[in-house]
Amino acid sequence: MAIADSTRLLVTAPDQGRRRKRTKIPLTPGERRNLRLARALLWPALIVAILITQVPFVVTIYYSFQTWNLQRPRDRGFAGLENYVDVLTNGAFFSSLWATVLIVGSSAVISLVVGMALAMLLDRKFFGRGLARTLLITPFLMMPAASALIWKWSMLDNDAGMVNWVLGLIGISPIAWNTSLPILTVIITLAWQYTPFMMLILLAGLQSQPQDVLEAASVDGAGPVRTFFSMTLPHLRQYVELAVLLGVILMLQVFDPVNIMTKGTGGTKTMAYLLYERAFIGSDIGEASAYGVLTVIVTIVVATIALRTLFKMLKVEGDLR
Amino acid sequence: MSTAVVPRGGRTRKRITGAVLTVITWLVTLGFFFPVAWMVFTAFKSERDAATNPPTFLAELTLANFQRVFDSGFSAYLINSFSASVMSTIIVIILAFPAAYALSIRPIVKSTDALFFFISTKFLPLAAAAVPIYLVLQNFGLLDNVSALTVLYLGMNLPLAVWMMRSFLMEVPREIIEAAQVDGAKFSTEMLRIVLPLVAPGMAAAALICFIFAWNEYFLANLLTSTIARTAPPALGSFVSGRGQFLAVLSAAATIAVLPVIIAGWVAQKRLVRGLAMGAIK
Numbered sequence: 132m133a134i135a136d137s138t139r140l141l142v143t144a145p146d147q148g149r150r151r152k153r154t155k156i157p158l159t160p161g162e163r164r165n166l167r168l169a170r171a172l173l174w175p176a177l178i179v180a181i182l183i184t185q186v187p188f189v190v191t192i193y194y195s196f197q198t199w200n201l202q203r204p205r206d207r208g209f210a211g212l213e214n215y216v217d218v219l220t221n222g223a224f225f226s227s228l229w230a231t232v233l234i235v236g237s238s239a240v241i242s243l244v245v246g247m248a249l250a251m252l253l254d255r256k257f258f259g260r261g262l263a264r265t266l267l268i269t270p271f272l273m274m275p276a277a278s279a280l281i282w283k284w285s286m287l288d289n290d291a292g293m294v295n296w297v298l299g300l301i302g303i304s305p306i307a308w309n310t311s312l313p314i315l316t317v318i319i320t321l322a323w324q325y326t327p328f329m330m331l332i333l334l335a336g337l338q339s340q341p342q343d344v345l346e347a348a349s350v351d352g353a354g355p356v357r358t359f360f361s362m363t364l365p366h367l368r369q370y371v372e373l374a375v376l377l378g379v380i381l382m383l384q385v386f387d388p389v390n391i392m393t394k395g396t397g398g399t400k401t402m403a404y405l406l407y408e409r410a411f412i413g414s415d416i417g418e419a420s421a422y423g424v425l426t427v428i429v430t431i432v433v434a435t436i437a438l439r440t441l442f443k444m445l446k447v448e449g450d451l452r
Numbered sequence: 453m454s455t456a457v458v459p460r461g462g463r464t465r466k467r468i469t470g471a472v473l474t475v476i477t478w479l480v481t482l483g484f485f486f487p488v489a490w491m492v493f494t495a496f497k498s499e500r501d502a503a504t505n506p507p508t509f510l511a512e513l514t515l516a517n518f519q520r521v522f523d524s525g526f527s528a529y530l531i532n533s534f535s536a537s538v539m540s541t542i543i544v545i546i547l548a549f550p551a552a553y554a555l556s557i558r559p560i561v562k563s564t565d566a567l568f569f570f571i572s573t574k575f576l577p578l579a580a581a582a583v584p585i586y587l588v589l590q591n592f593g594l595l596d597n598v599s600a601l602t603v604l605y606l607g608m609n610l611p612l613a614v615w616m617m618r619s620f621l622m623e624v625p626r627e628i629i630e631a632a633q634v635d636g637a638k639f640s641t642e643m644l645r646i647v648l649p650l651v652a653p654g655m656a657a658a659a660l661i662c663f664i665f666a667w668n669e670y671f672l673a674n675l676l677t678s679t680i681a682r683t684a685p686p687a688l689g690s691f692v693s694g695r696g697q698f699l700a701v702l703s704a705a706a707t708i709a710v711l712p713v714i715i716a717g718w719v720a721q722k723r724l725v726r727g728l729a730m731g732a733i734k
Contacts, residue, residue: 168639169554173566176551176610183607184573187581194583249480257474265718266485272717273488274668276685277706281491284692284699291503291699293490299506326484331725377728384577387670391689403579403671410583411675423580434575438568 188427194420201414214421224425227405230398231429234314235382238321239375245322246329246374253330254337271327279391282320283309313397320388325381329374336370337363369444376437383430402426488714494703502700517704526687526705532598533683533709537666540605544613544662545655547606552617553643557629567618570611578608578671589676598681604672609662616661616727620654621647657723664713684709 198210218224253264270278286293287308295305308316340363348358386403393399395408406426410419494502495518501511551570555563585604586595594600624647632642648655667684674686688709691702717724 169558172550172554176547187584190584252477
C-alpha cells in the first residue's frame with residue numbers, strides 16, 4: 132500500500148529525515164495527516180503503559196544499588212554491587228530459583244500432558260461435548276485465591292479432605308499433604324488450574340488440522356497411533372510451544388498458592404514469594420530490589436523465547452504486516 | 453492384495469470404543485470439576501456436616517453460611533473488587549481500541565516494535581515492580597485506596613487488551629474501510645461508526661478477559677490494601693479461623709466470589725481461547 136510504504140521510509144530511518152529535504156520524498160498532506168493521526172491514536176496507551184509498568188522497573192534497578200532498610204531509614208546510601216553480592220552468596224536466591232523451576236516446571240509438564248489427553252478426548256463428537264468443555268475450563272476461571280483455599284482446606288486437608296477419603300477407599304492411609312508434602316500441594320493446585328488453559332490451546336490446534344489429510348492417512352492404512360505421532364504431533368508442535376511458554380510465563384509470577392497454602396515453607400519459596408518476604412516482611416528495600424532485578428532477568432530469558440514463538444506463529448498465519 | 457477389506461464387526465467395535473471413550477471423557481471431566489461442585493455443595497451445608505469424615509453426601513441444606521458471609525461485611529470487599537475491575541476495564545478499552553486501530557488498520561511502520569513493547573510489559577513479573585509502587589503509594593497516602601488499585605489494574609491489562617483488539621481488527625475487511633474513505637467519511641466516522649460495530653463482539657471478549665484478570669488479582673490487592681479498599685481475593689483468607697470449623701462459611705464466601713467470573717467465562721468461552729493465546733490462534 133502506497134501510504135504504508137512512504138511512511139515506512141519516513142519512520143524507520145530517522146537519519147534519512149535530513150536527506151528527505153534534498154530528495155523530497157513526495158508526502159502528500161493527506162499522508163502526513165494519516166501518520167500524525169495514527170501516532171495520536173497510539174500514544175495515549177503507550178504513555179500509560181510506560182508510566183505504570185516501566186517506570187517502577189527503572190526505580191527498582193536504582194533501589195537495587197542502594198543500602199536501604201526501612202527499619203533504619205538514616206543509613207541509606209549508595210551500595211554499589213553489595214546487594215547483588217549478598218543476594219547471590221546467601222543461598223536464598225538459588226534455592227528460590229530451584230523452587231521456582233521445580234514448581235513451575237512440574238506444573239507445566241503435568242498440565243500439558245493432562246491437557247493434551249483432554250484435548251484429544253474432546254476432539255471428537257460425543258454426548259454432551261459442549262457441556263464437558265464448559266465444565267473443564269472452569270478451574271482456569273476460578274479465582275486463584277479461592278482455588279488455593281479450597282484445595283488446602285477442602286480437598287487436601289488431613290482429616291476432612293476429599294482426597295484422603297478417596298485414597299482411604301482404596302486402602303491408602305491418610306497423607307498430611309499440607310505439612311509433609313507442601314511442594315506437591317502447590318503443584319497439584321497449579322496443575323489443576325492450568326490444565327484447562329493448555330487444553331484450550333491444544334484443542335484449537337487439533338481442530339485446525341486439515342481433516343482430508345487425516346482421512347487420506349487412514350485410507351492409506353495408517354493406524355491411530357501412527358497418525359498421532361507422525362501427523363498430529365508435528366502439526367501441534369507450535370501450539371504446544373505456545374501453550375507451554377504462555378503457561379510458564381503466567382506461572383512464573385505465581386504467588387497466590389504459595390502465600391495461601393504454605394507461606395514459603397518446605398521448599399516452596401518461589402522467587403516472587405522470596406522478594407515479597409524480603410521487601411515487606413524484612414523491610415530490606417535494597418536487597419529485595421536486587422532480587423527483583425534478578426527475577427526480571429530470569430523472566431526476560433523465558434519471555435524472549437516465548438515472543439519469538441508468538442511472532443513466528445503470527446507470521447505463519449500471514450497476520451503480521 | 454486388497455487393503456480396503458473392512459473386518460466383520462468393525463463397525464460394532466468402533467461403536468464400543470466410542471462409548472468407552474465417552475465414558476472416560478465424562479469421568480475425567482467430572483473429576484476435574486469436582487472441587488468446584490464440592491465447594492458449592494459445601495457452601496449449603498451446616499458447619500458440622502461440612503467437616504465430617506467420611507464426607508456427608510446427604511446433608512440438610514441451609515442458606516445460613518451466605519448470611520454469615522454477608523454479615524461479616526464481605527459485600528464491601530465485593531463492591532471494591534467490582535469497582536476496581538469495572539473501572540479499570542472501561543479505561544483499558546477506551547485506551548486500547550485506538551491504539552490497536554493504529555497498529556492494525558492504520559499501521560505506523562514501527563507498529564511491530566510497539567506491539568513487542570506492549571506484550572513485553574505483560575511478561576515482566578509484577579513482584580519486581582511492587583517495591584517502588586508500594587513506596588510511592590505510601591508517600592502519597594494512597595495505600596488502601598481503590599482508585600490506586602484501579603490504575604494498577606489498568607496498567608496490568610492494557611497490553612493484553614491491545615493485543616486482543618488488534619487481532620480482531622485485523623479481520624475487518626479492507627474494502628469496507630476503503631469504501632468509507634472513498635465516500636469521504638471523516639476519520640471519526642470511519643473508526644467509531646463503521647469499524648467499531650464490526651469488532652464489538654471482539655471488544656466485549658477483550659473487556660471480559662480484562663475484567664476476569666482484575667477480579668481474580670491477588671498479589672497487588674493483598675499487598676496494597678488492608679481494610680477500606682480490600683478486594684475479595686485477599687479477604688477470602690480471613691474466613692479461615694484457628695478456632696472451630698469454618699469449611700462451610702469459607703466455601704460460601706468462595707462460591708460468591710468466583711461465581712460472577714465463572715458464569716461470564718462460560719458465556720464467552722469461544723472467544724476466550726483466542727484472547728488467552730494473545731491472538732495467535734484463530
